[in-house]
Amino acid sequence: VKPAPFEFHQPREVEEALAILAKHGSAAKPLAGGQSLIPAMNFRLSRPSVLVDLNKLRELAYVKAQSGELLIGAMTRQAEAERNQQVAEVAPLMRETMPFIAHTQIRNRGTIGGSLAHADPAAELPSVMVAVDARFQLRGLHGVRTVMAADFFSGLFETVLQPGELLVDISIPPMPARSGYAFLEVARRHGDYALAGIACRVTLDEKGKCKEARIALVSVGDGPVLAKKAMKSLVGEKPDEKVIAEAAEAAGSKDCDPPSDIHASAVYRRKLTSVLTRRALTQAVARIPQ
């Protein structure tokens, strides 16, 4: 496992990185934390002829709160987000998810933006971002655009990022009042690709009925899967055991079309999805401040 030859660039500024990317088009690949790209290169499955290392782009490594929202620079290390107090306060669902992402060593190097742009269907962060309605800022040589997380992921390892464009900023809105959240997953060993997982947030109205439910599933589709039927079934209902059980059933049987692989059949993944949805919703509802 030795990578094929490549040309290496290490820009110091985002503009410089964008210029290099624009020059080389689809032959170039940005390198963030490298926790997926480098193994793929070592297996020679990934053979970018130009590698643009983003690790010196200090301007993309930040976590800050701004008018109630949490702004995270794309090159922020996952370990930093895990430890950051503002993340814990504004985006507790994200904070809760961080330890599930692989292992400490990987989180020390892996970045928030890298994981999102890579769009692995088994990754935790894409589902979390969809569940919390995050907004992504994409920057190219010719400007900046903003897309919602749910619109960012377009397929298996696919996003709406164009060649030459970088994901630079993630903004997470504050959690609505009367909300609870949970993240759960089942993996063969801690840190493995999840067999199934769920990021959810439940918001109640003043009468204790569900005003909004956000349920994003992990590892049961081409990317983060919004469990729309389950979400819909909760709205307007008092989230008791029965209502939650119905939503959980819908999440596993109707909302996803999971793949089979050597670790889990599609049937097993559906069952796991239902079980985890039930458990996560129960936990989320229990966490809603009275």
Place this chain on the structure above:
Amino acid sequence: MPALVGKSVRRNEDARLLTGRAMFVDDVQLDGMLHVAFLRSEHAHARLKTLDVSGAKAHPGVTAVYTAHDLGDYWKPGPLLVPPPPIEGLVFNARTQVPLVKTKARHVGEPVAMVVAESRYVAEDAVAKIVAEWEILDAVVDLEKALEKKAPVLHEDLGSNVAAHVVQRIGDWERAKKEAHVVVKRRFWYDRGVAAAIENRCVVAKWDAKAEELTIWDTTQAPIPIRNGLAAMLGLSEAQVRVVAPFVGGGFGPKIMMYYPEEVLIPWAALRIGRPLKWSEDRQENFFATTQERGQVHEAELAVDKDGKILGASDVFIHDNGAYDPYGLTIPINTQCTLIGPYRLDNYYTEFTSVFTNKPIVTPVRGAGRQHGVFVMERLLDFAARELGIDRVEIRRRNYLKSGDFPYDHKVIFQDFQPLVYDTGDYGPALEDAVQLIGYEKFKREEQPRARVGGKYLGLGIVSYIEGTGIGPYEGARVKIEPSGRVRVATGVGTQGQGHYTAFAQIVAEVLDVPVESVSVATGDTREFNWGTGTFASRGAVVAGTACHAAAVAVREKILDVASRVMGIPKSYVELAKGRVETSARASTGGKTGRPTSLSLGELAGMANPLRGAVKPGSEPGLEATAYYGPDRGSTASGVHAMIVEVDPETAMVEVKRYVVAHDCGKLINPMLVEGQIQGGVAHGIGNAFFEELIFDDNGQLQNASFMDYLLPTATDVPKVEMAHRETPSPGPLGLKGVGEAGCIPTGALFAQAVEDALSDHGIEITEIPMSPDKLFGLITRTKPRKSHVVSVAGEFTFDGPRDRVYALLQDASVLAKAMPGGMAMRMTADGVYAGTMKLGIGPVTAAEFSANITLTDRVAPKSYSMVVEGQGPGGFTRGTARVELSDAPGGTLMSYRAEVQVGGTIAAVGQRLLDSVSKKLTQQGLSALNAELRAAL
């Protein structure tokens, strides 16, 4: 003598290992060293039609490229390492591995060509330029199908895939069966995996033309046999070849295999090129190029009387041998013999067929087939106990051999060619230890029911096993007192982390009464010690350790002799203590004046090797002795393991909460080392039971050739093992028995029993290991898990046009091209046959050009046809077969399709989790593209 043997002495080697000062083979850096990479077969079974290495030869930085034909007479199959034992009626067909594929590849990863270049990077770039053309043959993967008449044959001259057939008998099974109160019969499947040593294999070779000396650094467990074999193969004298196995990061069995193609090729090429060469196996290669252990399928029966007493057992099984059988019958014979366990078994019929399959070679991996046998016997006992309503601990207790039964001859032949005789043992006390430690009664009475009320499913397992250890033929050791006062011990076995530098030092230090730290041990260097076999079968401590002891005793005698002479006192008056010889108080008046009365061993060593004067006739210079030990037969270790698990029946996830081992490996040299061996063995066992599995598809492609998908247990998955030691000394001089494999032998059986116990109200039976959560889910929900892991895509698609137009379009090269990924260029080469290129890439996989062929067959216009799509590119190949049927539908044509997709090469090895999604996606894209074409054409 101070007691050092039996003490948990700290490890002599740890300072070097923990501070990074220990040398491993990959640390060898030599001036002018070149690096080697191999082209390996991507196919499990294929005939090599042409091999063009010109592109690799012309690649800048490449020194040489070798194929089988370049080897000339040096190309020949490897030796049969372990010939078949003398069992009547035995059939054995030896077919051993070759250095490079000449005509036919029989497993994925078999080396085909060797590239030598300035760096490994360049070597791999050049490997990619070799063009091999293959005729792909059907692969033999399933064990039972391998024996079918119509099965493809690996070694054609044999006419079948039978590698061996062996029957052994004790007493009369048929009669026992007739007399039985209950006969339990089950079918078992037990699979194993790779050894997964932390260090892969590595070979460095250097030819010194002026000294006419070849040095080979090799991660082998058997440096001396490697030296002997390579010297013979290369036409050198043994003295001209030095093999060094320095520190090695884990052996576990596969590194005893010889001669790996790389071991044969790298020294040969180093001689030819005249520059040092290095090949360092990467993890992906390790999954194919290093031997592994694998499955057996058993049909087994156990006959018991109404009290649960075993009357007899029968076991007929098939053993997966992989593509070649250089290691003979060691594994299945271990299975046959170890099945008997600690029980009295008067009637036993055991028959196995070993089959060749298109998978990597099978040789012993820690446990070496013992697991399989223990699994069958322990499971049968569990089922019998359940049927009879007898407690599972009690049924074992009732059937144990008694302490007065030893030595006990089972009258079957063991792997060392000797009758299976248990030298010593006492099984009851270890069972009681385990029962006490795990709290068996209390668990059943209180803990389990209480947990259950709280919604937790706890289960307990408890099983027994025997481990035949410490077999011959022999090992040797040399002990020498250096003038510095340090003691040097050299032995021929290699060391892979066991703690030899400490255990052997303890044995020698005790005899010579010197500090353990003053004894330095050399292992694995043929220049240090010249005779021996290697580290395997839990024998290092037993056989080499006993040889060390014998040599130390001889040196002690020499010390006393020389001291007596130098001091001028009778030998009996010399006292040896704390690294010095002293004149005993008794001799104070008898000593000659002017003679020394107290000497360090270093000083004495100097005097024993004088520059002037004379060494007395009949004596030897120096304080040095060499001794050998060859046990008549192995020593029988035994034990009982117990475990508590928690199972989540909804998710089918299992957590091992507690693990208890009560074992007997005879006299302990160093309890801390023993505990380390057991803890590590248990980790291997838990991996085998729940996490690890080599998953081959129907084409012999390994689908999990990386640690992403081949799951080793981590520290959080393996609890700290609670242990109890029993010491029933073996009859050997030191009372030692081996312990290297004990931790992993009964774990599968244990895990199965514990999980069943946890899910007792689900009524499941576990007859298969590994038991992954996916399979456990299948058992719990009574759904069948997928048997093979072929990726299949099926569906329907409605075209917006009439059926005849759709059919015609689907045969049009230019249209077909559009349906292929990446805008394929395609032309029709014959009716229904198309050739072209496609570009395939997804996510992190860079789009790469694949040469592609499409063949349409069984065409019935305008109704149906079959299609085969084959693509070959960097990173692997793909082959899809599809059946397509068209029917009229409102406003168009309904196509229903069913396709199976195979992949090979790196994509198959590391990309399995994405194949399903990718196949679905490409199919959808292709069909939509076709429909767009159709619409445009209409």
